[in-house]
Amino acid sequence: MKNTVIATIAVLAIAPTVAMAKDDNHGQSSIQFNGPVTVEKVDALIKDSSMFTEKDVVVEGNLLRQTRADQFIFSDGSGEIMVELDDDIRLTTPIDQTTKVRLFGEFEGGNKPEIEVEHLVVL
Template sequence: MSPLSKKSRLFFIGALLAGATAAPAYAQYTGPTEGGRAQNTVAAILANPTDDQQITMQGQLLRKIGKEKYIFSDGTAEIVAEIDDDDFPREPVDEKTKVEIHGEVDTGLRRPPEIEVDSIRVVK
């Protein structure tokens, strides 16, 4: 074997290894994690609010109370949910529509905790 073919072989192996380690991962873990998007209830959040706590909940938007502010209920209690107009699903949503929200708890010194909603979808 000539030295040139050895170098070529090493280069090829090195290129393969570099490409394999640089490839992005497409699968991701979506199960529960400590401190991650845990299932919660509105009552539990109101009883022990933790700022920036990630949440996932299902329930209804009972009414609009201001610009991008809604009352959300999961059946255990009610909480203010801040939802950007751009984040609403294309389907119409009313007080009877079951939705799933993902977001985080936002605590304030002079107001009750709220949910800053990152995404919302209609549950069918």
């Protein structure tokens, strides 16, 4: 009886840990879409921004330089903007300032406009 109670308590204590150790992807596969995508220009985003501007955007260009662990200066040739990469973004290959990327994220206007990047695709 005593062993049964101890075994039950041990299982109940370990079960939440095992459940939380699962993959965050929740069994969903990544979608690989190769069709057309509407891409925004950085200069147009900055020009049309105000303190309350927030919108989902897709931009293509290069990460020019790293300013912090998760922040970069991005340029598409028309202008430069600060981008902050989500903690979930993992790259399988190294990139540099010549690597063309497509960024999916949320543009936030204001004094220091930036894009909070949720997904990055190396082109």
